[in-house]
Amino acid sequence: MHTHKFTVGSLFAGVGGICLGFKTAEYRGLGYNLIWANEIDEYAGETYRHNFDHNLIAGDIEKIVDLNIIQSEQNRYINIMNEVATDEERIKYKVLIEKCEEEKQIYREKQKQILSSKIDVLNGGFPCQAFSIAGEQKGFDDHRGNLFISIIKLIRLLDSVHGKPRVLFLENVKNLMSHDGGRTYKVIKSKLEKEGYIIKEKVLNTMDFSHLPQNRERIYIVGFLNKKDAEKFTMFDNIGEFYINKTVDERVRDIKKVIDYTLTKNTGDKYYYTKEKYPKYFITEEEYDKIPESYRKDVRINLDESITEEYQFYQLRRGMYVRKNMSNVCPTLTANMGTGGHNVPLIKVKDGIRKLTPKETFKLQGFPVGNGYELPTKYINRPYPESRLYKQAGNAVSVPIIRLIAEQILRVLEE
Incomplete structure (x- = not known):
């Protein structure tokens, strides 16, 4: 049996739930090879590095895919510096201008790293607070809602160097579908379609499609560049085949596996x-x-x-x-x-x-804590704050659901 690994780049990687799902997915000798991941949060990055050895490109994805953002910031500081009255204020803006100059070099290098390899699959659980029922539901009015645009910009950048990724895999809160009367998702879908992708989406509940005892409804969006691939991906049309029905006793057994x-x-x-x-x-x-x-x-x-x-x-x-x-x-x-x-x-x-406990919340998301996945105990020589771990688990994805979809994608990619 031939083995082949499809290359994966991961945006908004968090603590690596999507990455872990793809990393552990297998089908007839096929699998995935994680090339790089991107994450802005330093604490999540620490947890990520603790568990993966491929390249984590830390930093703001908006600046990585659009270096002009830093240039605009710099121009703004130059204009202000020319107008301020005192030397003290001028020195303050001079420092900020120099900082932008350094940032340009750093982010140019990060962009180079992201564009250094051809990517078969681009994935990301793009920030959902803007659309979440738990947030204020501002959508594209919220800066975080616009982070989706970075995905589009990256697809175009990758296209100019290697061609577009063959597959897109995105995850978000269920509420994305109904946000602003369905208009928000319509915009997202049409932008992806404009890039040439055939989009399929489905809301799945973790407790119905895995052995994890957690009620968690999320939208999973899969995009294919090739019509043939899209036609072969029938998982969302035949979702009933993947449903796992649990008795109360079986739920108790699953709960015993995650609770200490x-x-x-x-x-x-x-x-x-x-x-x-x-x-x-x-x-x-x-x-x-x-x-x-x-x-x-x-x-x-x-x-x-x-x-x-x-x-x-x-x-x-x-x-x-x-x-x-x-x-x-x-x-x-x-x-x-x-x-x-x-x-x-x-x-x-x-x-x-x-x-x-934080460990239990990670296990409820399907992270094999103590069995190949470890939570950090220190950050910059200080005890790692548990509040950060709770936040990371809450922001994470349910790993078995990702693995399930990633394996169905492998069936499609099999030549």
């Missing part, structure tokens, strides 16, 4: 919710009655009373009420779950109630 039930208050006290730490979340009826009505919340919260079942996930919604996930799986992990207790899912364990 050996963790106790002694070994992981910081994850536990107790009355001492969170008195507002353990109010008895008696205590509630004693609170003057004007100070009382409408709903009395008592986690001990609300969180009663093991192998289930609960959420403390905005610190106002407790809700059990009705699908017997974990609710969608979010990027802001590291910013406060009320965003991270809660579970009942033998010795109390606790939130998920």
Whole structure:
């Protein structure tokens, strides 16, 4: 059997969920070879480098694909410098102008690296905060919404050197489809079609197409340059064939694989919710009655009373009420779950109630933590902040879903 690896470039790589899905995908001796990845966030970059050995090109993709952005910045500083009154202010702008000059050299080099190889597949989970229900849904009015345009610019740059990538693979929040009455996605699709791609898209829920116990609906967009390839890719038309139906008992087995039930208050006290730490979340009826009505919340919260079942996930919604996930799986992990207790899912364990650990959130996304994938413990000689890991897991993709689609793409690419 011949082996062949298709080359892959990865934008907005985060902690490498899409990369890992492609890296582990195989079909009849075919696979993928990751050439480069790009990520702007330094902490995510650290987690990425910890787990992959190919080239991570760190930096702002907008500047990599369009060096004129830095030139425009520099021109603006030159104009301001010529107008300011004091020497002190002039020195300040002179420094900024010199910084732009250095940046031009750095980003020219980054662009060279990205364009150094022919890419068969270009992928990216482009920033979704602009379209997300959890964000403010500003779409293209939000700077992050326009990062999509960098994908178009890169396709054109690659085309001028090697030809366009044969396949595009993009991921985003489900809400992208309905954002601004469907107009946002229409613009995205038409721009990709203008570059010559035949676009297919599908919203898939992680819990329905993998063994991960997480409710996570995302849109997956696949683009093919060749009509023949597009016709062979029938996965989204026959999606029922890939559906995984789970019983409650099977869900429990899957949950046991991601949750560390050996963790106790002694070994992981910081994850536990107790009355001492969170008195507002353990109010008895008696205590509630004693609170003057004007100070009382409408709903009395008592986690001990609300969180009663093991192998289930609960959420403390905005610190106002407790809700059990009705699908017997974990609710969608979010990027802001590291910013406060009320965003991270809660579970009942033998010795109390606790939130998920960063390791568990990564496992809920399908990262094989402890089995080929490791979370960093240090960043620039300081302890690595767990809030960053929670954010990274919330922003990540579900690896098995990526692998599934990547393998279906390999079936198409097989000559």
